[in-house]
Amino acid sequence: MRIVVARCQVDYAGRLTAHLPPATRVLMLKADGSVLIHSDGGSYKPLNWMSPPCTVREGVNDDGVAEWVVTAKATSQGEPDTLRILLEEVLHDSTHDLGIDPGLRKDGVEKHLQELLAEHPATLADGLTLVRREFPTAIGPVDLMCRDAAGVSVAVEIKRRGEIDGVEQLTRYLELLNRDPALTRKGPVQGIFAAQAIRPQARTLAEDRGITCAVVDYDALRGMDDPTDRLF
Amino acid sequence: MRIVVARCQVDYAGRLTAHLPPATRVLMLKADGSVLIHSDGGSYKPLNWMSPPCTVREGVNDDGVAEWVVTAKATSQGEPDTLRILLEEVLHDSTHDLGIDPGLRKDGVEKHLQELLAEHPATLADGLTLVRREFPTAIGPVDLMCRDAAGVSVAVEIKRRGEIDGVEQLTRYLELLNRDPALTRKGPVQGIFAAQAIRPQARTLAEDRGITCAVVDYDALRGMDDPTDRLF
DNA sequence: CTTTACATTTCGCGA
DNA sequence: TCGCGAAGTGTAAAG
Numbered sequence: 001m002r003i004v005v006a007r008c009q010v011d012y013a014g015r016l017t018a019h020l021p022p023a024t025r026v027l028m029l030k031a032d033g034s035v036l037i038h039s040d041g042g043s044y045k046p047l048n049w050m051s052p053p054c055t056v057r058e059g060v061n062d063d064g065v066a067e068w069v070v071t072a073k074a075t076s077q078g079e080p081d082t083l084r085i086l087l088e089e090v091l092h093d094s095t096h097d098l099g100i101d102p103g104l105r106k107d108g109v110e111k112h113l114q115e116l117l118a119e120h121p122a123t124l125a126d127g128l129t130l131v132r133r134e135f136p137t138a139i140g141p142v143d144l145m146c147r148d149a150a151g152v153s154v155a156v157e158i159k160r161r162g163e164i165d166g167v168e169q170l171t172r173y174l175e176l177l178n179r180d181p182a183l184t185r186k187g188p189v190q191g192i193f194a195a196q197a198i199r200p201q202a203r204t205l206a207e208d209r210g211i212t213c214a215v216v217d218y219d220a221l222r223g224m225d226d227p228t229d230r231l232f
Numbered sequence: 233m234r235i236v237v238a239r240c241q242v243d244y245a246g247r248l249t250a251h252l253p254p255a256t257r258v259l260m261l262k263a264d265g266s267v268l269i270h271s272d273g274g275s276y277k278p279l280n281w282m283s284p285p286c287t288v289r290e291g292v293n294d295d296g297v298a299e300w301v302v303t304a305k306a307t308s309q310g311e312p313d314t315l316r317i318l319l320e321e322v323l324h325d326s327t328h329d330l331g332i333d334p335g336l337r338k339d340g341v342e343k344h345l346q347e348l349l350a351e352h353p354a355t356l357a358d359g360l361t362l363v364r365r366e367f368p369t370a371i372g373p374v375d376l377m378c379r380d381a382a383g384v385s386v387a388v389e390i391k392r393r394g395e396i397d398g399v400e401q402l403t404r405y406l407e408l409l410n411r412d413p414a415l416t417r418k419g420p421v422q423g424i425f426a427a428q429a430i431r432p433q434a435r436t437l438a439e440d441r442g443i444t445c446a447v448v449d450y451d452a453l454r455g456m457d458d459p460t461d462r463l464f
Numbered sequence: 465c466t467t468t469a470c471a472t473t474t475c476g477c478g479a
Numbered sequence: 480t481c482g483c484g485a486a487g488t489g490t491a492a493a494g
Contacts, residue, residue: 001258001272003235005328015392015487016340024330026233028258031272039333040233040263043283043474047336049276051487081487094324096237101271102253104279110470111492134493139400140468160247160471164482201482247472275489281472313472342485343477366478372483373478392485396467433467 002029005092010037010048014072014081020047022088029056031098035070035083050083061086114143114158116221117194121146121156123221124192124214128154142173151186153177162195162213167206174211234261237324242269242280246304246313252279254320261288263330267302267315282315293318340450346375346390348453349426353378353388355453356424356446360386374405383418385409394427394445399438406443 004027010020020037025047028036032052039047054072061067065086072081114133121128127149135145135155144156155177157170170191177189191211193202196218203213236259242252252269257279260268264284271279286304293299297318304313346365353360359381367377367387376388387409389402402423409421423443425434428450435445 001237001270003237003258005233005235005330012487016338018339018487019337021334021337023333024328025333026235026260026328026330028270030270030274034273034275036270036276038233038260038262038268040330041266041284041333042262043266044268044276044278044281045474045486045488046276047333049487051275051489052273092326092328094326096256096258096323098237098256098258098272101255101257101273101279105251105253106472107249244472250472277471277473277489283472283474338487341487 001031001098002095003027003092004029004087004090006087007089007091008037009086009088011084012048012082018048024091027085033070035068035085037085048083050081054081066090110158110160113160113196113216113218113221116218116224117156117158117216118144120221120224123216123224124156124194125154125212137173137176139172139176140169142177146192148190153183153186153189154192155189156192156194158216159193159195162193162198162202162206164199164202164205166195167193167202167209167211170206170211171209233263233330234327235259235324236261236319236322238319239321239323240269241318241320243316244280244314250280256323259317265302267300267317269317280315282313286313298322342390342392345392345428345448345450345453348450348456349388349390349448350376352453352456355448355456356388356426357386357444369405369408372401372405374409378424380422385415385418385421386424387421388424388426390448391425391427394425394430394434396431396434396437398427399425399434399441399443402438402443403441 007022007024009022012018026038033054033056034052035050036046037048050070050072054070057069059067068085070083118130118133121130128146131145131147133144134141142155143158146154146156148154155173157166159166170193174189174191177183183189192214193206193211194214194216196216198213198215206213239256241254244250258270265286265288266284267282268278269280282302282304286302289301291299300317302315350362350365353362360378363377363379365376366373374387375390378386378388380386387405389398391398402425406421406423409415415421424446425438425443426446426448428448430445430447438445
């Protein structure tokens with residue numbers, strides 16, 4: 001990993017065209033050849049970058065100013081991604097051996113929530129039993145397809161955070177599922193919108209459409225399943 | 233902007249829980265308090281980060297090891313985002329004044345394509361004229377609403393790359409628009425799916441639904457509109 | 465291998 | 480401010 005702080009200007013041409021006027025920025029050159037250009041704000045997204053695999057060629061332009069030309073392998077559309085960095089003044093330049101990173105261990109994402117609810121569907125509604133996870137439909141898989149105590153089909157959409165688009169998604173599923181005679185034998189397919197937190201607007205929309213909202217306690221669910229300790 | 237290279241381990245708790253085992257990484261502390269933790273690979277996305285606004289508290293843990301605790305303002309759901317960085321060995325530590333960045337100038341994205349096509353709708357179909365851009369509907373704005381030579385309404389969906397989801401989006405718009413008597417007076421609303429490149433699957437689906445596909449030559453369009461030179 | 469859906473998405477526009 | 484859709488999206492799982 002090489003870190004350079006420099007006054008520079010940057011031109012990018014590839015899927016789009018972009019330009020950065022002269023200013024002082026931080027350049028990161030990673031071991032795989034990728035380049036990141038960061039300013040002192042924004043978010044984790046760099047102002048400009050080049051994704052690996054790519055190659056950096058260091059040179060000097062006609063005016064004697066240091067210039068880096070970063071080129072990526074040709075894209076499918078034949079657009080040659082190119083990043084040109086003109087280094088007008090280098091304020092810092094250091095290289096560090098980082099080694100291979102062991103990587104991030106994640107927990108608490110939607111997939112895990114779906115697994116837990118698949119194992120404990122009754123926490124969503126009394127008497128609910130699982131028919132299958134990722135129930136396939138023409139417009140995508142329904143997270144959980146269940147059946148209630150009366151044998152009525154229940155489609156469950158799971159989100160980490162319950163927002164309007166999730167309700168829309170479940171609505172589309174329900175519309176489609178309710179055209180299937182095999183699923184509607186005991187009555188129309190019901191919907192449950194499950195999330196760790198449901199925004200008021202999403203709840204209003206869901207309930208207006210006859211969809212039940214279920215707030216899920218992730219920690220409690222995990223406790224039922226596998227009482228491992230939290231990280232800290 | 234402060235840059236630290238250190239052997240460290242990281243724990244994040246907030247919207248999810250995550251852990252980074254001990255390894256050497258690059259830490260960037262930006263002027264707004266945000267923190268980025270980069271490894272020597274991957275992409276421009278850090279292994280872990282904290283978005284602004286947040287505050288960094290430097291301290292020492294019970295074992296005498298330097299520890300940074302980064303806390304974000306409480307989220308709407310009351311989840312306290314916290315990042316704990318244990319600095320086992322600092323290999324580099326430098327601070328740089330970057331100033332305010334003038335920002336990125338972009339060109340060539342979908343918005344610009346939409347502007348160009350709004351000015352030259354006839355490139356999509358002979359005799360096509362613009363009614364309005366971002367034509368509002370209950371499920372979102374239609375990119376371009378036009379009328380053909382016969383007065384029939386034509387909805388245009390514009391994408392940089394034409395894929396199936398774009399066809400689905402246009403289909404939903406057409407379904408809705410065709411319920412409006414004011415738009416269907418001269419016949420059903422027609423659809424045009426416009427993109428710089430359209431994938432075979434998307435083309436097949438579109439044509440199967442009676443939607444016309446139009447491949448747009450961005451450079452030619454830009455030439456018609458404003459013959460400025462490319463950056464390089 | 466392609467295709468699909470998620471992301472601690474972030475970012476930008478419009479109402 | 481909120482809501483919605485795009486992104487040079489990246490990424491991981493599934494078919």
